[in-house]
Amino acid sequence: MTGPIWLQWFYVLFWIALISLMAIGGYFMFRKFLKALPKADGKSILDWQEYYIKETLHLWTDExxxxxxxxxSPVPELFRDVAKQTIAGKIGELVVKEEAKQLSQDHIIRGYILATPKRDHKFLIKKLKERNIDISPYQELLK
Known part of the structure; x- marks a missing residue:
């Protein structure tokens, strides 16, 4: 006897859900693992991110x-800290490579555009319009 049919379907659905959730988690863990691997220069993407943040930390004001x-703020809270760190690393990279003495709003917006996927740029454009910030200087980056 194998049991009621509803229980068999429950088992099937349970295993499909379990395997799916494990695959999704594994995908995100693998992405993080790839970012932690050292590149040709001996530093990983995460090492460079941390370096640029430390180099420019004194330039960040409360504003x-x-x-x-x-x-x-549109990023889900679960991922917001990681997003901020990635974006801050890209902003720091821009500031260091340009040898800027001050951090500007321009650096923050360009760093955000360069650090985020294109599908997220619509949220950036909406936020910039809410703050009455002209997006025309960034049109080339937003394409």
Whole structure:
């Protein structure tokens, strides 16, 4: 005797859900693993991110932090800290490579555009319009 049919379907659906959730979790863990692998220069993407953040940390004012927090507010809370760190790393990279003495709103917006996928740019455009910030200088990056 194999049991009631509803129980058999429950088992099938349970295993499908379990395998699906494990595959999704594995995908995100594998992405993080790839970012932690050292590149040809001996540093990983995460190492460079941390380096750029440390190099520019003294340039961040409360106003800059508030702007970044506002820009990442559409990101789900679970992923928001990771998104902020990634974006801050890209902003730091821009500042270091340009040898800028101050962090500007322009750096923050360009860093956000470069660090995020194109599908997220619509949220950035909406936030910039809410803050009455002209997006025309960034049209080339947004394409």
């Amino acid at each position: 800059h932090k508030a702007l970044l927090n506002d820009l990442v």
